[in-house]
Every structure is written in C-alpha cells, then in structure tokens.
Amino acid sequence: xxxxxxxxxxxxxxxxxxxxxxxxxxxxxxxxxxxxxxxxxxxxxxxxxxxxxxxxxxxxxxxxxxxxxxxxxxxxxxxxxxxxxxxxxxxxxxxxxxxxxxxxxxxxxxxxxxxxxxxxxxxxxxxxxxxxxxxxxxxxxxxxxxxxxxxxxxxxxxxxxxxxxxxxxxxxxxxxxxxxxxxxxxxxxxxxxxxxxxxxxxxxxxxxxxxxxxxxxxxxxxxxxxxxxxxxxxxxxxxxxxxxxxxxxxxxxxxxxxxxxxxxxxxxxxxxxxxxxxxxxxxxxxxxxxxxxxxxxxxxxxxxxxxxxxxxxxxxxxxxxxxxxxxxxxxxxxxxxxxxxxxxxxxxxxxxxxxxxxxxxxxxxxxxxxxxxxxxxxxxxxxxxxxxxxxxxxxxxxxxxxxxxxxxxxxxxx
Amino acid sequence: xxxxxxxxxxxxxxxxxxxxxxxxxxxxxxxxxxxxxxxxxxxxxxxxxxxxxxxxxxxxxxxxxxxxxxxxxxxxxxxxxxxxxxxxxxxxxxxxxxxxxxxxxxxxxxxxxxxxxxxxxxxxxxxxxxxxxxxxxxxxxxxxxxxxxxxxxxxxxxxxxxxxxxxxxxxxxxxxxxxxxxxxxxxxxxxxxxxxxxxxxxxxxxxxxxxxxxxxxxxxxxxxxxxxxxxxxxxxxxxxxxxxxxxxxxxxxxxxxxxxxxxxxxxxxx
Numbered sequence: 001x002x003x004x005x006x007x008x009x010x011x012x013x014x015x016x017x018x019x020x021x022x023x024x025x026x027x028x029x030x031x032x033x034x035x036x037x038x039x040x041x042x043x044x045x046x047x048x049x050x051x052x053x054x055x056x057x058x059x060x061x062x063x064x065x066x067x068x069x070x071x072x073x074x075x076x077x078x079x080x081x082x083x084x085x086x087x088x089x090x091x092x093x094x095x096x097x098x099x100x101x102x103x104x105x106x107x108x109x110x111x112x113x114x115x116x117x118x119x120x121x122x123x124x125x126x127x128x129x130x131x132x133x134x135x136x137x138x139x140x141x142x143x144x145x146x147x148x149x150x151x152x153x154x155x156x157x158x159x160x161x162x163x164x165x166x167x168x169x170x171x172x173x174x175x176x177x178x179x180x181x182x183x184x185x186x187x188x189x190x191x192x193x194x195x196x197x198x199x200x201x202x203x204x205x206x207x208x209x210x211x212x213x214x215x216x217x218x219x220x221x222x223x224x225x226x227x228x229x230x231x232x233x234x235x236x237x238x239x240x241x242x243x244x245x246x247x248x249x250x251x252x253x254x255x256x257x258x259x260x261x262x263x264x265x266x267x268x269x270x271x272x273x274x275x276x277x278x279x280x281x282x283x284x285x286x287x288x289x290x291x292x293x294x295x296x297x298x299x300x301x302x303x304x305x306x307x308x309x310x311x312x313x314x315x316x317x318x319x320x321x322x323x324x325x326x327x328x329x330x331x332x333x334x335x336x337x338x339x340x341x342x343x344x345x346x347x348x349x350x351x352x353x354x355x356x357x358x359x360x361x362x363x364x365x366x367x368x369x370x371x372x373x374x375x376x377x378x379x380x381x382x383x384x385x386x387x388x389x390x391x392x393x394x395x396x397x398x399x400x401x402x403x404x405x406x407x408x409x410x411x412x413x414x
Numbered sequence: 415x416x417x418x419x420x421x422x423x424x425x426x427x428x429x430x431x432x433x434x435x436x437x438x439x440x441x442x443x444x445x446x447x448x449x450x451x452x453x454x455x456x457x458x459x460x461x462x463x464x465x466x467x468x469x470x471x472x473x474x475x476x477x478x479x480x481x482x483x484x485x486x487x488x489x490x491x492x493x494x495x496x497x498x499x500x501x502x503x504x505x506x507x508x509x510x511x512x513x514x515x516x517x518x519x520x521x522x523x524x525x526x527x528x529x530x531x532x533x534x535x536x537x538x539x540x541x542x543x544x545x546x547x548x549x550x551x552x553x554x555x556x557x558x559x560x561x562x563x564x565x566x567x568x569x570x571x572x573x574x575x576x577x578x579x580x581x582x583x584x585x586x587x588x589x590x591x592x593x594x595x596x597x598x599x600x601x602x603x604x605x606x607x608x609x610x611x612x613x614x615x616x617x618x619x620x621x622x623x624x625x626x627x628x629x630x631x632x633x634x635x636x637x638x639x640x641x642x643x644x645x646x647x648x649x650x651x652x653x654x655x656x657x658x659x660x661x662x663x664x665x666x667x668x669x670x671x672x673x674x675x676x677x678x679x680x681x682x683x684x
Contacts, residue, residue, distance in 0.1 A: 039510065039513060041510075110682065112679075112682060117678075117679070117682065124537045125537060126536055126537040126538040126539075128538075129540075151536060162678065164673060164676055164678050164679070169676070169677075169678040219677075219678065221528070221541075221677055224528075226541045226677070267541055269528075269541050269542075269543060271526070271543065271545050272543050272545045273543070274541070274542075274543065299543055299545070299546070301545060301546045301548070301549055301595075302548060302549055302597075307549065307550050307553075309546070309549060345549060345550050345553055346553050347474050347476070347482040347553035347554075348482075348553070349511075349512070349552075349553065374509060374511055377482070377483065377508070377509050377510070378509070378510055378511075380511045411511070413509075413510030413511050413513070414510070
C-alpha cells in the first residue's frame, strides 16, 4: 500500500485515461521501424559521518553504504519525433529504510509535432537560473532522502503541451497525482529535529494527493536575456510541519497547503558574466509573501595559461515568508551564497565545486565541496562533503547539526 | 584581365600562378584581396546546403598513446540572413556519463555567439558565455573556435603563395581572427585550387609559435556539389596530444528548420 501511495497509483490510472482521451498513441507503421536504446547507471555510495549523532535513536554508524541503479529504456520512432522513455530508480541504503526507495523518474511518451511538443506521463521539468536555491522550480517534488540540495526530484505525472513561436514558448501543465515529500527515517542521519509523522500527512485539498495541479510557463530569448514567467496553482511541494503528539512523543506532521505561486527567472548573459534573478510570490500559506535569489556567475577562462576555467559565484537569497506564521519554514530567509567552480577541461572532465550558504543574521552556514572525475570510458568517481556550521538549536537545520558528512560515490555506466 | 599584369612576379611560381588565375574565377590585386577572394570562393561553393545531420566520433590521444573516445551527433542549419552564422545542435552519446548532454549554438559573424547547454541529470538548459573561444572542446585538441562555422568576415586574409599539396595544388593563405577572444595570432590555411576546400590549417598561439596542425582528409561530395571532409586530424605540436574527428556519412536537406534550433527544443535533442 505504501508503494502504491508513493507512486500515486490512482494518478497512473488517471494518466491512462488521459492517454485514451488524447487519442490513440501513434501506431508504429511497420515492425522494426523504431529504435530501442537501453542505458544503465549503477553505483555504490559510502556516506561517512564525522560526528556522533544528535539523537539517541539514530544509528551511530560512521560508515553508511548504499547501492543505486537507474536504467533508462527509450523506444523512438518517426525519426525520433516520438519517444517512449521509462526510467525507474532504486536505492538500497543499509541504515535508512526511507532512503531505500523506488521511484519512477520517467515513464512518458514524448511527441515532437510541427507546431507543438507534447509529453504525457511521468517526467521531470526544471525551471530557473540560480545555483544556490531553485526557487521557481516547482513542478517536481524533491527527493529529499537522496540529498538535501533540492536537485534530486521525484517523477511527476503530467500532461505537458508546449507551443513555440516567434514570440516565445508557452507551456501548459496538467499535473494529476501529487507526490509527498520523502524524509529520512527517524533512526537515520540527516533527519529533522523531531520525528516526522509522514503517514499522517494532511491536505488543504479534499482529494488530498489526488487533487489536480496546473501550471503555465512562458519563456523567451530576447537577445542576451533569457526570460521565464510561470504560474503554479496546486498543492505546495513544501509541507508545513506542525508539532503533534505522536505515539512515542512529539512528532512533526506534514500539511500540504493549496497555493498559487507566480515566478520569474531572468538571466542576462554578457561576455563572461551571467547575471541571474529568480523571484516568486506565493499565496496560500497565511499571508502572501515574496522570495528571491539574485546573483552573478563570472568565469575566468584558461587561468594561468592552462586549460582550466574558474567560475566565481555569488548570490543573495531573500525569503519574506512569516517565520512564525502559517508558511513552511525555510533556511534561506536572508542568506549569502559564495562559490567557486573549477573545471580542468581535461579528457576526464575533472571538476571541483566549493560553496557556502551563510545566514546573514546568525551566521549559520551550510558548506559544500564537490569533486568529480571520469575514470576510463564507463566509470565516474565523486566526492561530496557537507558541513553544517553554527547551527542554532532552534534552527530549521538543528536536526542535522551533528551530521557533517563526506559521500564517496563510484558510478558505472552501461 | 588587366589586373593580371599587375601581379608581382614570383620567380618560378609566376607561370604556375598565372595559369591558376586564368583557370580560376579568383582575380585579385593585392595578396590581401586575393586571400579574401579565396575564402569567398570557398564560401560561395558551399552555399545552399540547407541543413545536415551527421554522427561523429572524436578520439583523443595523449602523448603516451592513451585514448579516450566521444561519440556525438551534429545537426546544422544554414542561415542566410546577413550578420547571422549557422546554427548547430551537438548531442553526446559517449562517454556514457555525459550521455544526452547537448550544446546549442547560434553563431554570429562578429558579435558574440549565443550558446546553451542541456544538462540531462538536472534536465536543465543553461545559457552559457560564448567568451570561451579558445578553450578545449570536451578535453580535446579542438578549441570551440575551431569547430564553429568558418564565416568569411571572421578573419582578415593574406595570400602567401601557391604550392603542391599532395596530388593537388593549394593556395596558401594567412588569416588573422578579427573576432574577440581568439586563442590564435594567425592561422595558415591550405585551400586546394580545384574544389576550394581547406586541406590543412596551422594554428599559431598568442606568442606566435606553431600550436596545432589540422589536416582535412577523406573528402566526399554530396548532392553533386558540397564537399565534406570525413576525417579531421588535429595534432598539438607543443604537447604531442592529438584528436581525430571521424564523420559518418552526412545526410543533407533532412528538413530541419529554425524551430529545431530553438532553446526550448534543446532538452529534446537527444
């Protein structure tokens, strides 16, 4: 049942209905007319925690291994103008039952038409331009057990129709089937300050996770400016966590509000400078509020007469939501992000990314160091270190204050 | 023909030169005009190809002989508006860790190009700076500027001499980039006098020293008119590293249009 709920079984059924309504899938004209492509990504990950855990019920293991696999099957026909993609994901984690999970990242039919693009099924969509926080990006739910950075996403059932003309691209989304945010287990690392009562999540929407969400996005390139304007009407991907009395003491119960979010993202590209702005206004969690990320990326090419490029990143993060009100809490209310990205541009694609998000008020800091390199034709090694510095006991991140970690990942591509 | 008599004598080469000038549509006065006329002729003979689709393999080799292979697909669109260069989408199949990564390039003649990259892991399309002309393309010996469309107005020219190149005769021309941020002070180009195709290019670095030599081999003709080299062989004279680009057969006039080269389609390019 948990499996069906996480996938939104009803949503899949709903999608089947949509597929039928949208007319029959184009029939492959002749046997063998299409192309099959299978690729698989699989790897081992070891997370090494520097400190003893903050909570007595948490696993005290320093080394926490896991395995993941993500096959992708693509069948394409009509010269690639029609494609069916299926991309499941599985992770098995030794210490975190919630992080051991299955997801369908993609299961969709893509049709590239003369005048439109259509996607029916489960897919992932990215909106935005900033690096430190993906503020306007709202279509897919975060796969929070994968990583805290908001870049891993759960597959979202959708019908996505795009028309592109000289005046820009307009994309409409119908999003049946809401995906609840996943949280690490209460006895695992990187959990919240209190246990999460995920099974008792509540909703504004009477139909709970079966409510249908909608989104519309306009995007255009005007000279050196890339512009996106979006509106989302539906269930908030961010849950509001309220303290409830659980079976074994207090717990946090997620509540998903019905929201309207309007977003804008702009990038101005000038020589080696990228100027970026993402801003949203959101109503539905108590008072209407605005939030923004604005910053620059400047790249020094071929530094010191080598092939390496050094990118410098600086962003300011603001979030005007009422901290003690009815909005989900955030760690980005008034923060500065500074980072540097070093790309060696060698045959192994060696890259290093270092960054820190610092709260202007209390100096709490989330620091990250990431390095990756290809080995041979089919392997990749990555190291990611995260440190939580100066986290106040009442901070949203207080649950993870003892969870500084280094992740080693080896991935094989087939 | 009056101008021919003004061509300065080049000793033994003069006779040959006069013949080649008579035989060719190129008539030029100064070496600069002649160099430019050769580039214009190359450009003219390639006009009208429309759009193309080709698979290619890029083999990187270091000084120890270790190799690394990239497998990609290049779709291109010829643009006929003044000031605009061609458009292209490059999609990677190998190495597998960057499978699906795609580049979209809208080249301009002299203004900075517009470029986007699609990162499949995040499904993110990002506009990138086109300042990086001289950096290596995916770790290879090809710089970005070596692979974009060679528009005539991007260089100033000077014809140096004519000489034998294999079984053919070549015009040898020096060209100097006039676009910003080039990694080269000059290039020397060997263009054959029969089909006006480049056969060899020498690239000279910012200090003026020979940096790389590029040989164009295995030319095949398409649609009875358009020549394409199917092997680009680039050797770095300073490091001993090399990169070979091997093209499969091209397909021309596949019906690609501007909408296939828009930013919003880049995420579907794979």
